[in-house]
Amino acid sequence: MIGVDTNVLIRVVLDDHPKEASIARVLHSQLVKKKKLFISSYALLEMIWVLKVKGRSREEIYEAALDLLDSPGVIVGNREIVVSALERYIKGKADFGDYLIHSEGEYHDTPKLASFDKFFCKKVAACQHPSEFCE
Numbered sequence: 001m002i003g004v005d006t007n008v009l010i011r012v013v014l015d016d017h018p019k020e021a022s023i024a025r026v027l028h029s030q031l032v033k034k035k036k037l038f039i040s041s042y043a044l045l046e047m048i049w050v051l052k053v054k055g056r057s058r059e060e061i062y063e064a065a066l067d068l069l070d071s072p073g074v075i076v077g078n079r080e081i082v083v084s085a086l087e088r089y090i091k092g093k094a095d096f097g098d099y100l101i102h103s104e105g106e107y108h109d110t111p112k113l114a115s116f117d118k119f120f121c122k123k124v125a126a127c128q129h130p131s132e133f134c135e
Helices: 006-014 018-033 041-053 058-069 079-091 096-107 118-123
Strands: 037-039 074-076
Touching (some): 006 018, 006 041, 006 058, 041 058, 079 096
Parallel strands (some): 037 074
């Protein structure tokens, strides 16, 4: 099993650096065939952030992430949590990272989330201003 860093994923998805993209595609292809590719949920989180910064739409980001998740021979860390966050991301308006934090909390039986992010808290009922939890 071999894990890949975010920069390898970005080269595969964006093909933005000819020499490195070629190497990344070969590595990706070989590892998938051998069923030995591991993608950390953190690498996926970073990849989604980079795609957003590069101006990709939510739909393009969602599809790029799903393509990796649905590739045979790929193991994704915290897969259930990542899938839940992606489903929320495509339907919502907040950042993927916020949905990932919320989904991971739910997975670990933590139904409430304290955040200063007013936008996110307006969209997610479980999210509340930290002062709401102070005694």
